[in-house]
Amino acid sequence: MDKLKSVQEALKVKKEVLEISSELISLMGQFLRRNGFIEILPVIISPITDPLNHSVFDATIKYYDGSYSLTKSMIFHKQLAMRIHPKIFSFSPNVRLETEDKKDSGRHLIEFTQIDLEMREATRDDVMTLVEEMLKDVFEKLEEEFGTLLREMNSHFSTIKPPFKRVKYLEALEEYGPDFESVLSKRATQPFWLIDIPVDDREFYDKLDATGKTLRDMDLIYPYGFGEASSGGEREYEYESVLRRMKYKGNDLESMKWYLEEVKRGIPSSAGCGIGVERLTRFVCNLEDIKNARLFAKKPGELSI
Numbered sequence: 001m002d003k004l005k006s007v008q009e010a011l012k013v014k015k016e017v018l019e020i021s022s023e024l025i026s027l028m029g030q031f032l033r034r035n036g037f038i039e040i041l042p043v044i045i046s047p048i049t050d051p052l053n054h055s056v057f058d059a060t061i062k063y064y065d066g067s068y069s070l071t072k073s074m075i076f077h078k079q080l081a082m083r084i085h086p087k088i089f090s091f092s093p094n095v096r097l098e099t100e101d102k103k104d105s106g107r108h109l110i111e112f113t114q115i116d117l118e119m120r121e122a123t124r125d126d127v128m129t130l131v132e133e134m135l136k137d138v139f140e141k142l143e144e145e146f147g148t149l150l151r152e153m154n155s156h157f158s159t160i161k162p163p164f165k166r167v168k169y170l171e172a173l174e175e176y177g178p179d180f181e182s183v184l185s186k187r188a189t190q191p192f193w194l195i196d197i198p199v200d201d202r203e204f205y206d207k208l209d210a211t212g213k214t215l216r217d218m219d220l221i222y223p224y225g226f227g228e229a230s231s232g233g234e235r236e237y238e239y240e241s242v243l244r245r246m247k248y249k250g251n252d253l254e255s256m257k258w259y260l261e262e263v264k265r266g267i268p269s270s271a272g273c274g275i276g277v278e279r280l281t282r283f284v285c286n287l288e289d290i291k292n293a294r295l296f297a298k299k300p301g302e303l304s305i
């Protein structure tokens with residue numbers, strides 16, 4: 001029963017952190033609206049969800065003769081939404097029942113929220129520029145509102161200075177070895193992009209580039225050792241390419257048939273990304289563990305309210 005955390009434990013979050021997090025959420029929404037985005041409501045259950053590139057415990061709910069999965073990410077719904085509106089975002093709750101080896105990473109929760117956005121006919125560069133401008137705007141406004149408090153909590157809180165450096169995945173791997181992401185994150189003083197991620201390291205939906213080995217995608221990495229902030233990319237949207245990539249990854253075509261039928265019918269090309277809200281709060285407030293970045297946090301390997 002020591003896996004069961006007390007309610008008191010779940011409520012050990014500073015009031016100031018919650019206020020800053022609330023403001024972050026509001027500022028990101030305002031920025032995106034000013035830039036032509038609309039907010040769509042999140043999808044919590046669906047017959048299809050992100051297969052992810054690593055395995056987690058199953059989170060499906062039986063319903064009549066079928067089953068629903070709890071959302072791991074809204075990627076497919078974002079792509080379908082592109083038929084209706086060219087710029088969308090959602091504060092999307094994700095459930096990923098991670099194994100307990102991730103418990104001490106400081107940045108994994110089994111229930112978290114990402115601000116998940118997608119833009120029709122956009123490129124990876126468009127998304128990177130948008131995110132850079134959004135973070136710059138959010139940090140400037142946080143500085144105005146919470147400057148003194150933020151510097152007390154976070155001695156390295158500073159303004160964001162885009163454009164962020166772009167680091168090629170394979171070059172970094174060669175120079176720094178398999179632990180390159182954490183090495184570079186610890187060294188950095190500004191966020192940076194990790195780009196051109198190898199096809200085997202990602203899900204099928206990020207677009208293959210001309211080399212056929214790496215993708216038109218990116219992760220945003222926070223400095224000072226805070227690690228991954230966001231992942232995204234340009235998307236595969238043509239039926240044959242989607243099918244090829246799914247087969248290559250060994251994805252279950254049967255359970256993905258709803259998606260495949262729609263891809264065959266035609267979905268727009270798009271690019272987008274998702275930014276973890278709790279990870280952003282953790283970074284801004286300089287928190288050791290992500291469990292202190294939200295109320296009712298659920299860490300891998302534990303049961304909590």
Ligand code: ASN
Pocket residue numbers: 050072073074075114116117231232233272273274275
């Ligand atoms: N939201 C991410 C994206 O847009 C996907 C993910 O969270 N796995 O690429």
